[in-house]
Amino acid sequence: xxxxxxxxxxxxxxxxxxxxxxxxxxxxxxxxxxxxxxxxxxxxxxxxxxxxxxxxxxxxxxxxxxxxxxxxxxxxxxxxxxxxxxxxxxxxxxxxxxxxxxxxxxxxxxxxxxxxxxxxxxxxxxxxxxxxxxxxxxxxxxxxxxxxxxxxxxxxxxxxxxxxxxxxxxxxxxxxxx
Numbered sequence: 001x002x003x004x005x006x007x008x009x010x011x012x013x014x015x016x017x018x019x020x021x022x023x024x025x026x027x028x029x030x031x032x033x034x035x036x037x038x039x040x041x042x043x044x045x046x047x048x049x050x051x052x053x054x055x056x057x058x059x060x061x062x063x064x065x066x067x068x069x070x071x072x073x074x075x076x077x078x079x080x081x082x083x084x085x086x087x088x089x090x091x092x093x094x095x096x097x098x099x100x101x102x103x104x105x106x107x108x109x110x111x112x113x114x115x116x117x118x119x120x121x122x123x124x125x126x127x128x129x130x131x132x133x134x135x136x137x138x139x140x141x142x143x144x145x146x147x148x149x150x151x152x153x154x155x156x157x158x159x160x161x162x163x164x165x166x167x168x169x170x171x172x173x174x175x176x177x178x
Contacts, residue, residue, distance in 0.1 A: 001131070004045040004104040007032060008089055008111025008121050010073045011050065013066035014140065019059035022112055022140040023153030031138035031174035032110040033072030038178045040076070045102045048073070048081045049089045051117065073110075087120035096128055106131040108177065109169070110138035114160045122169050132169035135177060136161045 010029050013019045022028075039046050050069055052062040060067050075081050082093050090096050099107065107130045111118050118139050126132045141157035143150060151159075165171040 001105045002044075002103045003106035003108060003133075004047060004099055004102060005035060005039040005108045005110070006047045006049060006089060006095070006121065006125075007036065007073050008049045008109060008117050009051045009060070009113070010070050010111055011060055011066065012068045012070055013059040014112045015070060018066055020142065022142050023157070025112060025140045028110075028112065028138055028140040029070055029072060031135065031178075034174050034178035035108065035110055035135055035138055036073050039108075045099075045104065046076075046079050047095060047098060048075045048079060049093075049095070049111070049117075049121070050081055050083055052083055052085060087117045088124045089117065089121040090124045090128065091120075099130065104130070106133060108133040108135060108172075110135045110174075112140050114139045114141035114157045115144065119160050119164065122164050126168040132164075133177075134161065134164050134169040134171050135174050136171055138174050 014022045015025045051060045053060045082095050084093050107125045109122050122132050122134055141153050143153040144156050
C-alpha cells in the first residue's frame with residue numbers, strides 16, 4: 001500500500017495574532033511537523049494544501065501574511081502546494097489526480113480546522129475510495145457556538161475526531177507515524 005501525507009491549511013491566520021486563532025495550533029503544527037519529517041525520511045509523497053480566500057474574505061486572504069504556511073510544515077523544494085478555495089481539498093483541485101498518479105492508497109491527513117477543512121477533506125477522500133488516516137494531535141479546532149450554547153474547542157475537536165473515526169478514517173496519533 002502506498003501512502004501520502006496531505007497537510008491541510010496550517011496557515012498563519014490560525015495562530016495567535018491571526019484572524020482566526022484556534023486552540024493550541026502550535027502543538028498541532030509541531031506534531032504535523034514530526035509526521036512530515038517521517039514521510040520525507042521514508043520518501044513518501046507529501047502534498048501541502050493552502051486555502052486562499054479573496055480579498056474581504058475575512059481570513060486566509062490571498063496576498064496576506066495570514067495565508068502563509070507555517071513552520072514546521074513549510075514546503076520543501078519540490079513538494080507541491082495545492083491551492084483551494086473551499087473546505088474540501090479535493091473540490092476543484094488536482095489533489096485526487098496527483099494522488100492517483102503516485103498510486104496512493106492511503107491518505108494521512110493533518111491540519112486545520114478539524115471541524116471544517118480537515119473534516120471535509122477526510123470525508124471526501126474516503127468517498128473517493130482512499131483509505132484515510134487522521135492524525136488527531138496534528139490538527140486543531142476552534143470553539144463554536146450553536147443555539148446559544150458555547151462548545152469548547154477541545155470538545156469540537158473530540159466530536160469531529162470521534163465521528164470521523166467511526167466510518168471515515170483510522171485515527172492514529174502522530175507518535176505512531178513519526
